[in-house]
Amino acid sequence: MKLKKILNIRISERVSFIILLVLLAVLISLPFFTPGQYFLRTATNIGIYAILALSLNITTGYCGQVSMGQAAFMAVGAYTFAILNTMHGVGFFPAAFVGCCVAGVAGFILGMPTLRLSGAYFVIATTGFSEVIKVIALNWKSMTNGALGIKNIGRPIVFGFELTNANGGQYYIMLLSLAAVIWISYAIKTSKFGRALNAIRNDELASNLMGVNTSSQKVLAFVISAMLAGYAGVLYASMTRYIEPNTFTTDMSTIILCIVIFGGMGSIRGMIIGALLLISFPEILRFMATYRFIVYGLILILMMRFRPQGMLGGVGDKPYKLPKGVKRKSYEQGGGVNGVT
Amino acid sequence: MALLEVSALSKNFGGLIAVDAVGFEVYEGEIVSLIGPNGAGKTTIFNLLTGVYKANKGHIVFDGKEITNKSTQDIVKAGIARTFQNLRLFKDMRVIENVLIGNHIHTKYRLFDLLFRTRRFRSAEALSAQRAIDILESIGLGDHIDDYADSMPYGVQRKLEIARAMATDAKLLLLDEPAAGMNASETKELLDFIKLQQKNGYTILLIEHDMNLVMNISDRVYVLDYGKLIASGTPEEIANDPRVVEAYLGKEEDDDEDA
Amino acid sequence: MPPRTKRGAKLIVQQIVNGISIGFVYAIVAVGYSLIFGVLRIMNMAYASIFTVGAHFILMFITAKWGMVPAVIATMALTGLVSVFFDFAMLAPLRSKPGGTGTTVLITAIGFNYVLQNLCMVIWGSERKSFPNVIDFGTIRIAGFNFDSTQFVITGVSIILLIILSWIIYGTNTGLGMRAVQQNTKAANLMGVNVKRTITFTFFLSGITAVIAAFLVSSYYQLVYPTMGVQLGSKAFASAVLGGIGILHGSVLGGLIVGILECLSVYFFGGGYREAVAFIILLGVLLVKPTGLFGKKANTKV
Numbered sequence: 001m002k003l004k005k006i007l008n009i010r011i012s013e014r015v016s017f018i019i020l021l022v023l024l025a026v027l028i029s030l031p032f033f034t035p036g037q038y039f040l041r042t043a044t045n046i047g048i049y050a051i052l053a054l055s056l057n058i059t060t061g062y063c064g065q066v067s068m069g070q071a072a073f074m075a076v077g078a079y080t081f082a083i084l085n086t087m088h089g090v091g092f093f094p095a096a097f098v099g100c101c102v103a104g105v106a107g108f109i110l111g112m113p114t115l116r117l118s119g120a121y122f123v124i125a126t127t128g129f130s131e132v133i134k135v136i137a138l139n140w141k142s143m144t145n146g147a148l149g150i151k152n153i154g155r156p157i158v159f160g161f162e163l164t165n166a167n168g169g170q171y172y173i174m175l176l177s178l179a180a181v182i183w184i185s186y187a188i189k190t191s192k193f194g195r196a197l198n199a200i201r202n203d204e205l206a207s208n209l210m211g212v213n214t215s216s217q218k219v220l221a222f223v224i225s226a227m228l229a230g231y232a233g234v235l236y237a238s239m240t241r242y243i244e245p246n247t248f249t250t251d252m253s254t255i256i257l258c259i260v261i262f263g264g265m266g267s268i269r270g271m272i273i274g275a276l277l278l279i280s281f282p283e284i285l286r287f288m289a290t291y292r293f294i295v296y297g298l299i300l301i302l303m304m305r306f307r308p309q310g311m312l313g314g315v316g317d318k319p320y321k322l323p324k325g326v327k328r329k330s331y332e333q334g335g336g337v338n339g340v341t
Numbered sequence: 342m343a344l345l346e347v348s349a350l351s352k353n354f355g356g357l358i359a360v361d362a363v364g365f366e367v368y369e370g371e372i373v374s375l376i377g378p379n380g381a382g383k384t385t386i387f388n389l390l391t392g393v394y395k396a397n398k399g400h401i402v403f404d405g406k407e408i409t410n411k412s413t414q415d416i417v418k419a420g421i422a423r424t425f426q427n428l429r430l431f432k433d434m435r436v437i438e439n440v441l442i443g444n445h446i447h448t449k450y451r452l453f454d455l456l457f458r459t460r461r462f463r464s465a466e467a468l469s470a471q472r473a474i475d476i477l478e479s480i481g482l483g484d485h486i487d488d489y490a491d492s493m494p495y496g497v498q499r500k501l502e503i504a505r506a507m508a509t510d511a512k513l514l515l516l517d518e519p520a521a522g523m524n525a526s527e528t529k530e531l532l533d534f535i536k537l538q539q540k541n542g543y544t545i546l547l548i549e550h551d552m553n554l555v556m557n558i559s560d561r562v563y564v565l566d567y568g569k570l571i572a573s574g575t576p577e578e579i580a581n582d583p584r585v586v587e588a589y590l591g592k593e594e595d596d597d598e599d600a
Numbered sequence: 601m602p603p604r605t606k607r608g609a610k611l612i613v614q615q616i617v618n619g620i621s622i623g624f625v626y627a628i629v630a631v632g633y634s635l636i637f638g639v640l641r642i643m644n645m646a647y648a649s650i651f652t653v654g655a656h657f658i659l660m661f662i663t664a665k666w667g668m669v670p671a672v673i674a675t676m677a678l679t680g681l682v683s684v685f686f687d688f689a690m691l692a693p694l695r696s697k698p699g700g701t702g703t704t705v706l707i708t709a710i711g712f713n714y715v716l717q718n719l720c721m722v723i724w725g726s727e728r729k730s731f732p733n734v735i736d737f738g739t740i741r742i743a744g745f746n747f748d749s750t751q752f753v754i755t756g757v758s759i760i761l762l763i764i765l766s767w768i769i770y771g772t773n774t775g776l777g778m779r780a781v782q783q784n785t786k787a788a789n790l791m792g793v794n795v796k797r798t799i800t801f802t803f804f805l806s807g808i809t810a811v812i813a814a815f816l817v818s819s820y821y822q823l824v825y826p827t828m829g830v831q832l833g834s835k836a837f838a839s840a841v842l843g844g845i846g847i848l849h850g851s852v853l854g855g856l857i858v859g860i861l862e863c864l865s866v867y868f869f870g871g872g873y874r875e876a877v878a879f880i881i882l883l884g885v886l887l888v889k890p891t892g893l894f895g896k897k898a899n900t901k902v
């Protein structure tokens with residue numbers, strides 16, 4: 001796997017910075033040289049899955065709690081958004097915001113009782129929760145239109161200008177959203193919250209005995225995870241313009257988990273590259289399309305067996321960045337402040 | 342008044358009485374050892390003190406406040422921190438991150454602060470990092486802050502665990518068999534280390550089997566057997582106490598189970 | 601999966617009867633989960649798809665003009681092998697790795713579950729296929745109620761299966777070995793129990809149990825499709841957790857309770873929210889007493 005080799009090499013800081021700039025330039029200018037709308041749609045789809053992977057990463061990657069609930073939170077966010085948008089005329093941004101919040105509340109309701117239980121019970125609870133959300137969507141016809149679903153879901157309107165797939169607007173919304181979610185993930189990772197989640201994943205009891213309120217940290221992580229997934233649901237609904245109870249499937253939750261595992265639990269780059277590879281391969285390798293779900297399952301199995309840290313896990317996991325002004329004695333290069341060579 | 346006052350503390354698991362009406366004090370600045378044969382209830386007492394187990398009877402008063410059956414977080418905030426018999430470092434995290442976790446409760450900022458990198462975030466993080474660096478440098482790990490915790494030699498890991506507990510700004514350190522698995526020179530290092538922390542103002546309650554360490558380091562010793570306190574006093578006093586000798590000699594040292 | 605038909609006036613009793621028969625199916629599958637949990641302390645997340653594979657295998661043999669009995673027997677052998685393969689190829693290698701955490705096993709099982717389910721889809725198609733009901737002997741009238749003979753057979757077969765399982769576990773040496781491994785794997789090993797063989801046997805047994813459940817469910821609803829294991833799996837899980845996972849009689853009682861409550865909810869609240877009942881029960885159990893009706897609380901050693 002050549003790709004694996006490339007990803008394993010420690011690239012020097014300057015080179016990686018240049019690569020990043022080039023990548024950014026390509027990403028920003030993508031709508032202008034894409035061969036047709038389909039390509040842009042796929043790119044937007046990949047971006048949404050990257051956001052979903054990043055959302056799951058907070059609960060599963062940082063905190064080590066395997067969850068199969070992301071699709072359910074997508075559904076909650078998407079339905080809330082769609083109902084407000086199509087049935088009550090609320091604009092994209094306020095409706096999206098409410099969608100996130102409701103998804104967060106759902107995350108709180110599910111997480112509070114179940115996070116204090118062991119991993120396996122938690123997975124079951126999240127799987128069951130998915131089923132329940134689907135049942136509610138099917139049966140609460142007055143709200144959700146039942147099996148008929150909700151159509152003509154609105155798209156973002158910025159200063160009177162509607163952002164569609166055709167004009168590249170939706171792609172940019174996705175890109176901005178992805179940037180924001182990357183920042184959120186990074187901000188959490190490099191803070192006491194992220195460290196606490198990591199500690200909980202390592203040894204919850206010891207974390208407790210060091211004063212960390214493990215229950216509240218786990219729930220908070222789960223709520224954030226749910227909100228981000230809810231937002232991804234909003235983006236998805238806005239892109240496809242139609243949702244129904246079977247739109248957000250367990251398949252999606254499995255794929256998202258697969259991306260997290262493949263990319264490497266905790267690695268932000270891993271989530272993005274993982275989403276890119278795993279969502280695009282059925283498009284590129286057309287003959288594999290029918291088998292893609294089997295591939296996803298196999299990836300889960302093989303990763304756990306041969307490379308549990310994921311493709312990018314453990315590689316370039318940066319050491320702790322010392323805050324400015326912290327004084328150290330007798331460091332090799334004479335009282336340096338940041339520890340990275 | 343004692344820093345830690347335990348009275349009539351009892352804990353049973355179903356029919357098994359693990360701790361039976363135990364009472365003892367630890368005064369500020371002391372090093373007190375808790376000894377006894379395996380299964381005597383020593384670690385259970387630590388678990389009771391730190392809120393892992395709920396006491397069936399009795400009282401624990403720390404620093405003038407009643408902490409019996411309080412939550413672990415409240416107890417840590419009050420100023421008690423511990424280490425573990427079987428070493429419970431955060432293996433996948435770096436040395437400095439381990440110590441930073443100890444300082445978690447004193448790093449004060451909210452979600453908003455970390456998302457928007459406010460001044461409060463930056464100063465709290467800097468304060469916390471400085472504390473961690475200071476502690477690590479004082480135990481000689483200043484050059485190893487980025488190493489992964491499980492890559493350190495065993496004796497160093499033990500010290501790291503104590504450093505992590507120190508980062509909670511605890512007044513009382515509970516050390517559970519800190520010398521377990523150490524050779525003679527490592528034990529000597531540990532002894533000096535603990536004595537140094539006493540000088541730095543920590544009060545220490547420790548469980549130990551290494552009699553050498555216990556005799557050399559303790560101001561006072563309590564002896565437990567079958568969940569009951571059978572003797573207490575200075576190291577010399579309890580070394581000559583026939584009940585203590587009998588408790589140890591009349592028992593088969595069983596290395597699997599523990600208190 | 602909706603209830604098959606509605607009867608006349610005495611609906612509640614009817615629903616309880618429905619509940620008992622479907623409850624027994626949940627019980628059998630819950631027992632399958634409990635067997636594995638008992639011996640390995642893991643939740644077999646792949647069990648739902650083993651159940652599904654079983655149903656598809658039976659249909660495959662039937663379509664090839666085999667009789668039902670040979671079809672079921674052949675499927676038991678095949679599915680048992682699949683179950684054993686799962687342990688042998690996926691779980692066992694993780695056991696020998698140091699720090700093989702619960703998460704690794706969990707994700708592997710989720711992955712395998714997904715692979716099996718989608719293999720069924722790829723090989724046999726994702727549409728719902730009809731399954732003959734050979735245990736339908738018409739309606740039976742007792743005390744003024746109409747009972748479905750299929751339900752009778754389901755209940756009867758389930759009870760027989762549970763008796764056989766109990767006999768195996770409590771009456772044979774192999775079962776003794778299983779119980780020993782459940783209590784303390786190391787000690788069992790030292791006492792001469794062949795732990796590997798016991799684990800393999802347990803997986804084979806749970807596979808067979810899945811096949812019987814698959815036969816009963818497919819006959820009752822006369823449908824086979826790749827995602828049929830998903831809901832059943834969740835409900836059986838809830839049943840096992842309710843009774844106390846790992847505890848056999850707990851799983852049976854749990855299954856019955858879930859089945860009855862589910863069918864009663866159809867009477868009181870309509871059919872739409874039926875699927876949510878098991879989950880609500882699960883959530884309730886996890887909130888109040890996660891170890892279930894018969895489970896004991898474990899104390900953490902620090």
